[in-house]
Amino acid sequence: MSPTTPLPGTPRLLRAINDRAALELLLSRGPLTRSQIGELTGLSKVTASQLVERLIGRGLVAGVGEQAGGRGPNAQLYAVRPESAYVVGVDVGPEHVVAACADISGAVRSRIELSTKDTDDPVGVVHSAVMAAADKAGAPFDDVRRVVLGTPGLVDPNTGDVAFAFDLPRWQRGLLAQLRDDLHRPVSFENDVNLVAVAEAHSGAAQGVDDFVLLWVSRGVGLGIMIGGKLHRGHSGAAGEAGWIPVPGGNVSRDPTHRAKGGLRGGFQQLVGADGVRTIAREFGFKAGTGAGAVTAAVQVGSAGGAFLDELASRLALGLAAVCVVLDPPLVVLAGEVNVAGGPALAQRVEHEVAAIAPVSPRVVISSGPEEPVVDGALRTALDEVRDDMFGSAA
Numbered sequence: 001m002s003p004t005t006p007l008p009g010t011p012r013l014l015r016a017i018n019d020r021a022a023l024e025l026l027l028s029r030g031p032l033t034r035s036q037i038g039e040l041t042g043l044s045k046v047t048a049s050q051l052v053e054r055l056i057g058r059g060l061v062a063g064v065g066e067q068a069g070g071r072g073p074n075a076q077l078y079a080v081r082p083e084s085a086y087v088v089g090v091d092v093g094p095e096h097v098v099a100a101c102a103d104i105s106g107a108v109r110s111r112i113e114l115s116t117k118d119t120d121d122p123v124g125v126v127h128s129a130v131m132a133a134a135d136k137a138g139a140p141f142d143d144v145r146r147v148v149l150g151t152p153g154l155v156d157p158n159t160g161d162v163a164f165a166f167d168l169p170r171w172q173r174g175l176l177a178q179l180r181d182d183l184h185r186p187v188s189f190e191n192d193v194n195l196v197a198v199a200e201a202h203s204g205a206a207q208g209v210d211d212f213v214l215l216w217v218s219r220g221v222g223l224g225i226m227i228g229g230k231l232h233r234g235h236s237g238a239a240g241e242a243g244w245i246p247v248p249g250g251n252v253s254r255d256p257t258h259r260a261k262g263g264l265r266g267g268f269q270q271l272v273g274a275d276g277v278r279t280i281a282r283e284f285g286f287k288a289g290t291g292a293g294a295v296t297a298a299v300q301v302g303s304a305g306g307a308f309l310d311e312l313a314s315r316l317a318l319g320l321a322a323v324c325v326v327l328d329p330p331l332v333v334l335a336g337e338v339n340v341a342g343g344p345a346l347a348q349r350v351e352h353e354v355a356a357i358a359p360v361s362p363r364v365v366i367s368s369g370p371e372e373p374v375v376d377g378a379l380r381t382a383l384d385e386v387r388d389d390m391f392g393s394a395a
Contacts, residue, residue, distance in 0.1 A: 015054070018043060020391045022051055023060065023080060027105060031064050031077035052078055060084050060390065080105055085386055086139040088130050089378025090149040091192065092116075094167035098372060099129040101137035101144070102379045104386065109137030111375075122170045123178050130183060145389070147185055148382040150192040150374040152220065154237045162189055163237060166220075186385075193240060194231050195377025196335055196369070197224025202380050204369030205333050213329050214367070215242065215320060217277075218292075218336035221269045223323065243269030247318040268319040277312065277338055284308035295341035309342065313349030320350065321358035328360050335367035342366070 021041050026032060032040070038048030055061035055078075062081045066074035082103035091098045093116070100111045112132045116125050126149065134141050153165030161176045162168075179187045197214040200206045206214070206226070214224040223240040225232040232239050245268040246252045252267060270276055277291030281298070284307055288294040295312070298305030316339075320332060332354075334340070334347055343366055351364035370376040 015051075018047070018051055019055060022048075022055065023387075023391045026061065026078065026080045031079040033067055033075040033077055035075060037078070082107060083139075083143070085145045085390060086134065086137065086143050087379060087382035087386055088133050088144055088147045089375045089380075089382055090126065090129055090147065091372065091374035091378065092126070092149055092151050092168065092171075097125055097129045098375055099133040100372075100375050100379060101133040101139055102383065103137075103139070104383070104390070106379075106383055108379065109139065110134075111372075112136060120170055122168070122175060123182050126179055127182055144185060145386045146382040147179075147183060147187045148195075148378040148385075149179075149187070149189050150195040150378050151189055152192050152222075154241070155189045155191050155233075157233045157235075157237045160188055188381075188385075190378065190381060191222070191224075191233075191237070191240065192374045193222035193224045194233070195381065196367075196373040197226055197231065197333075198377035198380050199373040200224075200333050200335065200367060200369040201226060201229070202369075203376070204367055204373075205365045206331060209331050211327075211329050212331035212333060213320075213323055213327060213362075214333040214335050215316070215339065216336040217272055217274075217316070217334070217338040219274050221273050221319075225327065227327070242319055242323065243267055243273065245319050245322055247271060247315075247322070249315070249318075271315045272312070272319065272338075274338060276315075280311055280315075281308060284311070290337075292337040292341040295338055295346070299341065299343060299345055309346055309349055312342070313346060313353050316346075316350050317353035317357060320364075321354050321360075324354060324360045324362055325358050329362050332362045332364045333367050334364060335369070335373070340366060 018041060022037050025040050034049050034052050038045050052061065060081060061078050063076050064079045065077045067077050068074050082105040085104040086101055088099055088101050095117055096113055096115055098113045100108050102108045110133050112129060114129050119125055130147055134144050151162055151165055151171060152167055154163035156163045161173050162171045165171045176187065176189060193216045196216055200214055206212045210229040212226050216222045221243040223242040225240055247268050249271055274291035278294055281294030286294045286297045286308060288297055298308045347364045347366050355361035
């Protein structure tokens with residue numbers, strides 16, 4: 001082949017690249033005219049017009065009105081058709097399942113919540129939740145392109161299946177295949193704290209930050225790690241299982257059956273999990289039914305709660321320092337009900353303590369992401385995958 005011979009498929013590849021760029025612009029900038037699409041993509045008017053016709057023909061784009069104000073006839077405005085595809089995101093917990101359905105534009109059309117207390121059928125629960133969310137959204141199930149489920153515990157990055165989840169004993173290997181067979185749709189699992197990190201990167205305190213860690217402290221303890229704008233899951237999916245970090249003051253279990261017995265009883269989890277927080281809160285005179293309640297009470301009394309917050313911050317810093325000296329992130333986001341209850345007073349103490357005990361000094365902030373970050377992260381993950389599938393093949 002001579003140097004001047006066009007490579008096979010090059011025009012098709014260029015069309016795909018241009019179409020993807022135009023679709024992303026329409027999603028981020030709102031309705032645009034053909035002329036605006038050309039200007040923003042650097043394409044000629046003729047090429048931009050051909051591009052719009054292709055996308056209309058694929059059912060991805062439609063006219064949505066006219067732009068007035070210029071000389072001559074009003075220009076037609078175009079936007080991505082929201083109903084061209086839907087996704088469902090699911091947050092699975094030991095007592096309930098929350099599912100939401102969003103259209104391809106990212107607009108959330110529905111939210112439903114189902115109890116899991118009276119059932120031991122995980123496939124049936126997920127089926128009911130997904131179907132109910134799609135039905136409430138008015139989304140034909142044939143147009144639901146992907147389902148992403150957030151789950152506690154380990155997700156095997158090689159198979160995509162749940163390796164184990166302490167609070168969900170019925171969630172075992174093989175469940176992914178069962179769900180795919182049941183729903184006849186692409187289904188994927190993701191660790192719930194990883195999804196919180198995705199939500200934080202999209203619409204929270206980590207917007208525009210490619211490298212950060214998110215420490216989740218609630219009933220359990222977990223870490224979301226974002227490197228280069230992508231989740232880091234590790235070889236076995238265990239990256240971020242921060243509750244296992246051996247730290248001073250936390251017992252280290254050598255029992256090989258500890259997973260089957262219902263969870264971790266030592267390590268970082270013992271120090272800063274909800275049970276541990278309640279224990280130290282009582283030592284400082286704060287009694288509450290939950291760890292978050294105790295932290296809230298300490299913040300509300302001002303300086304009188306300072307000693308308790310100092311102790312909690314020093315414990316949080318032990319685990320974070322171990323992580324930060326390895327990853328050296330510029331930002332740490334504190335998330336989960338215990339951390340959020342502490343607010344800036346806790347974040348400032350943790351930032352100071354990490355810098356005092358380690359040769360790193362990341363900025364530490366409180367999460368400012370959505371109210372239901374696992375669901376939001378699941379929807380964002382599903383949307384990214386579906387847009388890649390749909391927009392990447394637009395040519």
